[in-house]
Each structure stands twice: as C-alpha cells, then as structure tokens.
Amino acid sequence: MRVVSVNVGRPRLVAWQGNTVLTGIFKDPVDGRIPLRGVNLAGDAQADLSVHGGPDKAVYAYPLEHYDDWQAVLGRNLSPGAFGENLTTEGITEDSVHIGDEFRVGTARLVVTQPRMPCFKLGIRFGDPTMVKTFLRAGRPGIYFGVREEGEIGPGDTIDRVFEEAHRVTVSAMLQLILNRNADPIQLRRVLEVSALAAVWREEFKDRLGI
Secondary structure, eight states: OEEEEEEEOOOEEEEETTEEEEEOOOOEEOSSOEEEETTEETTOOOSOTTTSOSTTSSEEEEEGGGHHHHHHHHTSOOOTTTTSOSEEEESOOTTTOBTTOEEEETTEEEEEEEEOOOOTHHHHHHTOTTHHHHHHHHTOOOEEEEEEEOEEEOTTOBEEEEEOOTTOOBHHHHHHHHHOTTOOHHHHHHHHTOTTSOHHHHHHHHHHHTO
16 A cells, blocks of 8 residues: 555635635645644645544545546546545555554554545536536545644555554445435444544434434
8 A cells, every 4th residue: 555646735716606716625746755744734725624624634545546437437637636635545445444544654643534525626626516426426435534643744655554443434334324314323333433433423423323
C-alpha cells in the first residue's frame, strides 16, 4: 500500500449556477514530503468548516483503483486530486479497511473515521450538478482519516496498517449503514463500539437507536 500523490489546495471563489461559491475542493499534487500538523496538510484548507475538515475529516484519501472506472463513466481523463482528495492511494480500498483502523503513512499516524458523504461542491469540481448522486450510487466514497500523530507525508510513502479495529466494520459497510435508514440495529450498535467513529455519525446512530 502506498501514497501515489499528495494533493492540497486553498479555498477559491468559483462561479456556479449563477452564484459565487467559495470552495476548497480543487487540489493539486505537490512534490516532496509536506508536514501534517493539527488537522491539515501544509498548504491545504477548507472553505466551510461546519461540514468540512476538522478532527474527523483531517485527511481524505481516494483509491487510484477507482480512477479507470470513473474515467470510463465520465468520458474524460482524470488526474490525482480530481475528487478533492488529499491522498491518492494504491492498495487501500473501502472494503479492505475498517472504521478505527490505524495506519502509518510516512511519519504520520492516521485513523479511519468515516466514508465521504459528498456535498454539492463535488458537482462544481466536475461541472455537473448530478455528480453527487452519481458518486453515491457508485459506492466508492473514499476514506476519511483523523490524525493520531503528526508527521510528514509524500508521494511514494508506504501505508502500513499498525492497528486493526476488532469490530471490523469496513468503510463500505459504514456507507450502507448511513444510507439505509432501516439498517440493522445490531450493526449500528457494533459500530458505536468503535471509539474512532466520527462524532456526527455517532450522534446520528444513537438517535436512530433512541439512546
């Protein structure tokens, strides 16, 4: 497992459907290794901190393995960072990692917190307002990480799993729990046992269970 590309970007103003929108979804690859401090890679930032960034969405990874399918679906070539991801990765996918798994990436240590639930800004990135629905239907959400230990990350760095969460709820399974309002209560309780579960979904699942 390895990092193919590290991608960062600052928020910018773009025209979208008659409005001007501030978005940080446009990311560009960087050369060399860059520091991860707090909840951001150097040179990266989010526009709306109420729904993006923060401790449960510090680093977003998207598997290179999905790129060929997307290029076929969209009819265009895609470069690393196309989905607004910080890390374009190889060898780590949503059905091979679990909420709570921890990885050494470069000299940083990251923990899996949740799948991505896209907002309308993904449509801005692709110039297509239907992209959010298309992305969700595809079931390839990418992986959000929190930061356990700060460090430096660069292209070519290995991704080593250093802890596997015992409850073994994959990111793909987590996505289905989010999308299915009638999800099995046993599975909801199972993922609630994972301390690294993103706070927003912890509250959502507890509300569904009435606890």
